[in-house]
Amino acid sequence: MTTTKQALDFEMNEALPKIVVVGGGAGGLNLVTRLSRSLGRKGKADVTLVDENLSHIWKPSLHEFSAGTKGPDEEISFLEHSNRNGYKFRLGRFAGINYQDRQVMLDPVLNEQNIELSPARALLYDVLVLAIGSRSNDFGTPGVSEHCLFLDTPTEAKRLQSEILNLCLRMETGALHVGDEKVRIAIVGGGATGVELAAELREATEQLGRNGIDLLQIPESVGITVIEAADRLVAALPKALSQNVLHELNSLNIDVRLNTRVASVSDKSIKLADGEDLKAEIIVWAAGILSNKALATAVDLEIGSLGRLKVRPTLQATNQDHIFVMGDAADCEWAEKGQPLPPRAQVAFQQAEFLNTQIQNVLSNRPLKDFTYKDHGSLVALSSSTAIGSLMGRALGTFTIKGWLARRAYKYLHYQHEAAVQGHARALIRTVLSVAMRRVRPQLKLH
Ligand SMILES: Cc1cc2nc3c(=O)[nH]c(=O)nc-3n(C[C@H](O)[C@H](O)[C@H](O)COP(=O)(O)OP(=O)(O)OC[C@H]3O[C@@H](n4cnc5c(N)ncnc54)[C@H](O)[C@@H]3O)c2cc1C
Incomplete structure (x- = not known):
């Protein structure tokens, strides 16, 4: 059930509110694209994305990159994407928060030759969103x-x-x-x-x-x-x-x-x-998940399960009204099940949609809302042509899906993400091109 929350007592750093999203992954890039459309391009806010990498890869396809079945043409350059969508991109590694001055602190980023690509710096924020994902969990296993x-x-x-x-x-x-x-x-x-x-x-x-x-x-x-x-x-x-x-x-x-x-x-x-x-x-x-190590530097924020940052149902950090956390980085209660939400692209996607509206509420001094997760099921890909899983629909309830159709449904999750960050026309063209390219280039990256 959606409950309304008190509007934020909002005092901005400058005339134009500064929204900084740290982490341009499945959740962060989606959110920043939506914020640019709803606020940035309309001159209602200054929207900035920070990432330690120069390009975005949709994390659920990392296993395809590692097998060589997907290549660099699937990456999205943050510089090009920010230019086209009207937000600022800043290369930097999240290093902490200066709560007093509302600044997000960034560590330098070095390239493979140890040359500094961006120095340590600080960015002012009025609203900060942390979306820096998670890592696998070694459970302290030696070696x-x-x-x-x-x-x-x-x-x-x-x-x-x-x-x-x-x-x-x-x-x-x-x-x-x-x-x-x-x-x-x-x-x-x-x-x-x-x-x-x-x-x-x-x-x-x-x-x-x-x-x-x-x-x-x-x-x-x-x-x-x-x-x-x-x-x-x-x-x-x-x-x-x-x-x-x-x-x-x-x-x-x-x-x-x-x-x-x-x-x-x-x-x-x-x-x-x-x-x-x-x-x-x-x-x-590839066992389990644990918070991104950089979150440990966000010292004033409450740590929840698996070292992630605890959030309220509004997705605000428990003790900082101006800081939101989303995706794998957030320990968010799944009210329906009485357990934390799973680290899934589906969660990050829905939270991006939600935070776009929530942040508009913040800037307009409207009451905040609670995030409600709608589970649409889980699918596992078992090669390029088949998948298996269970889906949940309002009309059909929970049902099992396997084979070619399941693989199409699995791909649809990626398409949904592409459409959110590229727009439907581009997403469609990229999909058609990627199918066509598969016919003319090697099916595997062989170098
Ligand atoms: C192989 C694989 C398959 C998966 N398959 C599925 C699936 O089928 N369905 C599903 O729902 N989920 C799947 N997942 C899980 C899904 O990928 C994650 O839940 C989702 O990507 C989380 O989104 P996020 O935005 O929170 O983080 P991410 O997508 O991980 O993005 C984090 C971003 O933060 C940046 N970043 C990290 N640290 C810093 C820092 N210190 N400073 C600045 N930037 C930083 C990263 O560069 C990255 O761009 C899969 C995961 C893997 C690894």
């Missing part, structure tokens, strides 16, 4: 940060893509002696990320086999293992669907180990809690 690859950022996804390609090339040329042992890629975490990555990698290694890496034409020359501590895969899905996901992965020759805990990780080896040593050339850690 994970040193020996595992991750799938949390575009840089990490690209590194994984290059490591997998290098592994396959080394196998093919004999630089890596394969012997009788199977070369293994191990993925720790059987949630949506781990499952989608495993299926995508199986497809990618088969395609590499068709692209001149002859050794990969031998079935199962690369073993893929998913390790999950719980008794089923993708706990967000109903139990019966988890079972279907397991069958699908098995049919793709992916070895799944349920009820299996990782005790520690060392170089190319995973020590399981039962004492077994599992050898793997590449180990990807």
Whole structure:
């Protein structure tokens, strides 16, 4: 139920209110685009986006970047996007907040050669939105940060893509002696990320086999293992669907180990809690989520579950009226279920829509509203042509969806995001071009 809240006692820094959104991911880029249309372009506010990267990648497709099935043409440049949509983009890494002077503090950003691209600086805000996402959770397991690859950022996804390609090339040329042992890629975490990555990698290694890496034409020359501590895969899905996901992965020759805990990780080896040593050339850690480390610097804000920032139902930080938190960074109560909202693109999308109106309420001194999440279900992609999940509709209730149709529904979530940040016409053109490009360029990134 929507309840109204007191209007904010709003005193601006300057004549034109300054709205700063930190983090241009699934939630932040969507929000900043909407704010530009509703306020920025109408001269009612100064809208700024801050991100530590120069381009946006829709995070749910990171596993496709790491498998090489998606490439740079899917990225959105913040500079070009901000110019076209009428907001300011500032490169910078969130480093904290000066509450007194209402300033967001940014750390310098360095490039790969350690050259400073942007210095430490401070930006004034009247309304601040933190949308800096989350990271996977190593649960304090020894050796994970040193020996595992991750799938949390575009840089990490690209590194994984290059490591997998290098592994396959080394196998093919004999630089890596394969012997009788199977070369293994191990993925720790059987949630949506781990499952989608495993299926995508199986497809990618088969395609590499068709692209001149002859050794990969031998079935199962690369073993893929998913390790999950719980008794089923993708706990967000109903139990019966988890079972279907397991069958699908098995049919793709992916070895799944349920009820299996990782005790520690060392170089190319995973020590399981039962004492077994599992050898793997590449180990990807895709288990659970934890807050983005940078949030720990927002010292005056209340920390909630998984280190995320606790928010009120209005999405304001619990003790700072002018600061909103959204997406994976927010610990927001799911009133209907009495638990925190899950870290999902669907949540970030709905919060962006909501905050666009909420911030207009703030600037117009209108009472604030409570955010209500509408769960539309969950889908897991199992390669480029199939997916599985359950959807929820007002008329149809909850129903199961599988195969090609499910994959189209999965893609629709991305299309919705594209349409929100690019506009429908551009989103449609980009989709058509991307389908056409797939026919004329290699299906895999091979460099
Ligand atoms: C492989 C994979 C598959 C997924 N599949 C699905 C799915 O099918 N459906 C679904 O609903 N969800 C899925 N998710 C989860 C979904 O991606 C997240 O819930 C969603 O992206 C959260 O949006 P966000 O805006 O909060 O954060 P993000 O999209 O992670 O964006 C955070 C932004 O903040 C920037 N940033 C980070 N730190 C700083 C800093 N210190 N300073 C400045 N900028 C910073 C980043 O560069 C990034 O642009 C998937 C996630 C992964 C990894």
